[in-house]
Amino acid sequence: MTHLPSLGPRGEGWVLMQGVLFVLVGAAGWSLGPDWSGPPRLVGVAVGIALIAGGLALAGRGVVDLGSAMTPVPKPREDARLVDTGVYRVVRHPIYGGVMLVASGWAIARASVVAVAFAGVLAVFLLLKSTREEAWLSQRYPDYAAYRARTRRLIPWPR
Secondary structure, three states: OOOOOOOOOOOHHHHHHHHHHHHHHHHHHHHOOOOOOOHHHHHHHHHHHHHHHHHHHHHHHHHHHHHHHOOOOOOOOOOOOOOOOHHHHOEOOHHHHHHHHHHHHHHHHOOOHHHHHHHHHHHHHHHHHHHHHHHHHHHHOOOHHHHHHHOEOOOOOOO
């Protein structure tokens, strides 16, 4: 189990706080910086665009593969089945991982130290949110422990 709070019957507070952090990353990247220039800025733009593209692909595939089990809150729906196919075969939380990549890519592409810091806070937050969600998933699905043991958490890189 986890000692992390539910923040609402289905985890609504987690979603609200995630949204606030994502907006902070976006606003900081838009209005603060650039904090570096020249060749590092050009490399940052290229790396940032690649991270954004990869993040959108990962999160988008996660949404599609969840299908009818998709819910905006972290607590699983009562009528949903455990999805362990598609992108979920290689990563347990592709949407969170994708959001992390998009936020990091935006911050780097915009060359904003403050946005990079907020992206880091968002990444830690999503790690905590996924921990809270996994406690609910473990309660709901008896085979979740085996799935968790064989599947990466946020980003599907090789073990």
